[in-house]
Amino acid sequence: MSVRSELLVGAARPPRQPASLSGWLDRQSVFSWLMMAPPLLFLAALVGYPFCYGILLSLQDRPVAHPGTFVGLKNFAANFNDPIFWQVTANTFIYTAAATVLKMVGGLALALAMNQQFPLKNLVRALLLLPFIVPTVLSTVAWMWILDPAFSVLNWFLIAVGVPKPGPSWLGNPVLAMVSIIVINTWRGLPFYGITLLAGLQTVPPELYEAATIDGATGWQRFRFVTLPLLQPIILIVTLFSVIFTFADFQLVYVLTHGGPQNATQLFATYAFDIAMGAGQLGRGAAVALAMFPALVLLIAALTVYLRRG
Amino acid sequence: MVTGHGPVERVVRLWLPVGFFLLVALFPFYWMAVTSLKPNAELYNKNVMPLVLHHPTLKHYIDLLTQTSFLVWTWNTMLVAIVSTAISLVLGVMLAYPLARMRFAGAGLIAMTVAAIYLVPQPLLFIPLADVINRLGLGNTLGAVILTYPTMLVPFCAWLLLGYFKTVPMELEEAARIDGAGRLQTMRRIFLPLCTPGFISAGIFAFTLSQNEFLYALIFLTKSSVRTVPVGVIAELIRGDVFYWGQLMAGALLGSIPVAIIYSFFVEHYVAGLTSGSVKG
Numbered sequence: 001m002s003v004r005s006e007l008l009v010g011a012a013r014p015p016r017q018p019a020s021l022s023g024w025l026d027r028q029s030v031f032s033w034l035m036m037a038p039p040l041l042f043l044a045a046l047v048g049y050p051f052c053y054g055i056l057l058s059l060q061d062r063p064v065a066h067p068g069t070f071v072g073l074k075n076f077a078a079n080f081n082d083p084i085f086w087q088v089t090a091n092t093f094i095y096t097a098a099a100t101v102l103k104m105v106g107g108l109a110l111a112l113a114m115n116q117q118f119p120l121k122n123l124v125r126a127l128l129l130l131p132f133i134v135p136t137v138l139s140t141v142a143w144m145w146i147l148d149p150a151f152s153v154l155n156w157f158l159i160a161v162g163v164p165k166p167g168p169s170w171l172g173n174p175v176l177a178m179v180s181i182i183v184i185n186t187w188r189g190l191p192f193y194g195i196t197l198l199a200g201l202q203t204v205p206p207e208l209y210e211a212a213t214i215d216g217a218t219g220w221q222r223f224r225f226v227t228l229p230l231l232q233p234i235i236l237i238v239t240l241f242s243v244i245f246t247f248a249d250f251q252l253v254y255v256l257t258h259g260g261p262q263n264a265t266q267l268f269a270t271y272a273f274d275i276a277m278g279a280g281q282l283g284r285g286a287a288v289a290l291a292m293f294p295a296l297v298l299l300i301a302a303l304t305v306y307l308r309r310g
Numbered sequence: 311m312v313t314g315h316g317p318v319e320r321v322v323r324l325w326l327p328v329g330f331f332l333l334v335a336l337f338p339f340y341w342m343a344v345t346s347l348k349p350n351a352e353l354y355n356k357n358v359m360p361l362v363l364h365h366p367t368l369k370h371y372i373d374l375l376t377q378t379s380f381l382v383w384t385w386n387t388m389l390v391a392i393v394s395t396a397i398s399l400v401l402g403v404m405l406a407y408p409l410a411r412m413r414f415a416g417a418g419l420i421a422m423t424v425a426a427i428y429l430v431p432q433p434l435l436f437i438p439l440a441d442v443i444n445r446l447g448l449g450n451t452l453g454a455v456i457l458t459y460p461t462m463l464v465p466f467c468a469w470l471l472l473g474y475f476k477t478v479p480m481e482l483e484e485a486a487r488i489d490g491a492g493r494l495q496t497m498r499r500i501f502l503p504l505c506t507p508g509f510i511s512a513g514i515f516a517f518t519l520s521q522n523e524f525l526y527a528l529i530f531l532t533k534s535s536v537r538t539v540p541v542g543v544i545a546e547l548i549r550g551d552v553f554y555w556g557q558l559m560a561g562a563l564l565g566s567i568p569v570a571i572i573y574s575f576f577v578e579h580y581v582a583g584l585t586s587g588s589v590k591g
Contacts, residue, residue, distance in 0.1 A: 022492070029415065031493045032408035036420065039401040039464055046442075046461045047427055047435065054438035113327035124328060126577045128335050133573045133580075135522045137540035138562040142338040145345060145555055151353070153341060153360050191335065195581060241429075248431030251524045255544055269433030269525075276437045277529060286437045293434065300429045304422050 057286040064280035075287035084263050085288065088271045092292075095182060095267060096247045102186040104239060107193025108231075112223075114194065115201045125195065132191040140255045143184050147171055147256075174264030177257050181265050185252055193238055200234040201227065240303040247299070248292055268292045339563075346370050346560035353556060370556035371564075379534045380561060383542035388568065390452055390538060391520035394459035398516050399509060401460065402467030407497055409468075410475035411483070421472070428465035432525050435461075440529050454530035455538070459520050466519070467512040470583055474508030475501075511583035514576050521569050539565040 024030055058075055060068030079085045114125065131139060146153055147170040155167030170180050204227060212222045250269035253259060259266035259274065266274075268291055276285025345353065347366045352358055374380050408414070409421050439458060448454040478501070486496045527541045534546060543561045547554050573580055 026493055028412040028493075032412040032414045032417070035404050035408050039405045039468070040420075042401060043427055043461065043464060046439070046458065047430065050435050050438040050442055051430075053442070054435065057438055057441070109327065110331050113324065113331065116324050118324055118328075122577075124332065125581070126574065128331060129573075129577075129581075130339065130570065131335050133518055133569055134339075134566040135524075135540050135569065137522075137524050137544060138565045139338055141543065141558050141562045142342045145559065146338065146341060148555075151356070151360075151555075156360055187334065187338075192584070194331075196584060199581070199584075244429055245431060248433045250433050251540075254524075254528075269431075272433060272437065273525075276440075282437055282441065289434055289437055292431075296429075296431070296434065300426050303429060304425045307425055 054286050054290065057283050058290050060283040062281070062283035064276075064282055068283060071283070075284045078284060079287055079291060084266070084271070085291070087263055088266045088268055088288075089291070091178070091263075091265060092247060092267045094178065095185070095249070095265075096243060098182045099185040099189065099246050100239060100243055102182065103189045103193050103242060104235065106186065106190045107197055107238075108235075110190065110194030111197035111201055114198050125198075129191045129195055131188050136188060136251045137255055139188065140184065140252050143180075143187075144171075144256055147180055171257055172261055174261055177261060177265045181253055181256060184256065185246060185249065188252075189242055189246070192242065196238050197231060197234060200231050204230050237303065237306065240299055240306070244296065244299050244303070247295060339566075342559045342563045342566075346556060346563055348556065350556060370554075370560040374557045374560045374564070378546060378557070378561075379537070379542060380539075380564070382535060383537050383539045384565070384568075386452060386536060387521060387538040387540075387565075390455050390459065391517050393456050394463060394520050395513055395516040397456070398460045398463035398467045399513055401464045402471050402512065403502070405464070405468035406471035406475055407501070410472050411480075411497075411501075424465045424468050424472075428462070428469050432462065432523075436525055436529060439526070443530055448530070450531060450533045450536055452531075452536055455523070455527055458526050458530070459523060462523075463516045463519060467516055470512045470515065471505070471508050474505060474511070478504050507579060507582075510576055511579045514572060514580050515583050517572060518569050 025034070057068065059070060059072060061071045061074070062068030110128070114121070114128075118124075145151075149169055149172060152167065152170065154170070155163075158167050159165055168176055170176050208226050208230075209222055212226050217225065248269055249267060250273065253265050253267055253270050254273065257265045259270045263271075268288060272285045272288040275281050275288055279285075344361070344363055347363055347368070347370075349365055349367045349369060352364055358364060405420075405424060409417055409424075443449060443454045443458070448457065482500050482504070483496050486500045487493075491500070522540075523538075524540045527538045528544075531537050531541055534542065537545065539561070543558065543565065547558045547561055
């Protein structure tokens with residue numbers, strides 16, 4: 001398509017005049033680079049430069065509002081010898097893995113349930129996406145109240161069905177606090193999985209199901225050998241997306257638990273924030289934030305390559 | 311696929327799961343609304359059945375609007391979201407158009423770089439960015455977030471528009487070129503007017519992302535007069551250990567409404583944008 005069009009355009013154009021400015025500006029490469037220069041410079045200044053500067057900061061002892069001194073890898077060594085850092089690492093991986101599995105399984109269930117004809121389907125779909133649309137901080141405040149130590153509506157319900165008073169301390173117990181942030185992250189992210197997978201399901205040609213049924217496949221076999229293989233690329237992309245942003249999550253934990261109790265829900269992003277903004281140690285904070293980098297590089301590279309191939 | 315069986319099977323396979331997902335998805339919003347309308351005496355009384363309203367009152371809304379800077383935060387949030395969305399759409403087009411239509415050395419590399427930048431989460435950059443913003447003298451101005459939100463929105467808009475642009479047929483542009491139109495003219499007069507649905511998708515996404523942003527706003531905006539809704543609600547309605555739950559819920563609900571309204575108008579565009587990245591790949 002594009003090859004043919006270039007031939008056409010080329011044939012219609014007079015022979016190239018190297019001396020003319022408008023002819024030079026009309027060249028695809030010149031036009032493209034001139035057009036892309038402003039956004040690329042913007043991104044270089046506010047993403048590229050801060051990123052490199054962050055690496056430099058991580059090699060400095062840099063209290064806030066003071067000039068930094070170069071200390072080599074001391075901040076990374078401090079991470080290595082900091083038991084909280086290792087707890088944060090474990091927390092982040094547990095949080096990401098558990099929330100991802102829940103979102104994937106729940107999202108698939110949601111997509112399968114929604115992939116049927118029923119009245120008001122579009123309205124239901126719009127309502128189901130609400131948790132994903134509403135600003136995270138605001139819905140997390142609602143969850144904080146649902147899990148409130150004294151007036152939790154969840155505990156009111158649990159007590160009503162026979163759980164002994166006063167009910168679980170959702171945000172005060174280290175394990176339950178981790179369960180809480182995982183569940184709330186799932187609540188927010190599941191619709192994204194569900195609606196995206198639903199769009200994928202709708203592209204599966206019905207003939208495939210008919211053929212499988214004629215061949216005697218059961219419902220489970222149709223799901224396992226028709227639906228799942230066809231959905232696999234979408235599941236992979238959605239999962240990579242969601243893993244990246246769950247791994248680097250900040251808002252939910254900052255609002256709900258501030259990383260507590262006793263760092264039980266502290267993640268890389270909230271810990272880096274506490275050290276850099278709370279304790280004012282920018283260098284050490286940058287080193288904590290950069291600890292996310294190896295895992296993120298792998299994920300981002302995988303997804304970038306995958307998106308490009310598709 | 312479900313083939314029309316009896317009503318019992320339809321309840322089990324359709325209404326039970328869909329009803330469950332709806333209940334879980336919507337309960338927190340119901341709870342926000344109910345809480346925000348309860349008087350304090352009812353809110354903090356454990357002997358009252360909490361799920362329904364007994365004595366509805368608008369007191370928390372009135373307090374929120376008269377005793378806090380909520381309206382200022384709402385204005386700030388809107389202003390920031392609209393300006394950074396506009397900037398991001400313009401810069402996004404400038405990236406996406408050449409990548410979608412032109413052939414030049416390095417196009418593949420640029421496309422991959424844009425995708426990779428889109429995936430860089432803010433927590434990786436916020437510490438050095440805080441220093442950059444301070445050195446620019448932008449601390450506690452809306453300029454700080456108007457400048458930094460596009461760092462995540464530009465790659466995002468470019469990526470979404472790139473996908474959309476590739477679906478637009480090239481014939482009209484070719485005809486314009488044959489008629490002697492320059493490249494810029496062809497893009498502005500012929501191509502961009504064809505892409506309105508793509509702009510709506512990208513614009514709504516960018517707008518919701520701006521409204522949702524918290525980390526940069528939290529760090530850069532520490533004065534009440536420049537705060538956005540999420541930061542204002544967290545920083546000023548929770549004072550020490552005291553939670554003003556009625557006002558918090560009223561603020562959370564009011565803060566969610568603009569996004570919800572815009573989303574409800576353009577839900578089809580939103581879903582198209584959401585799924586285009588992955589489904590069309």
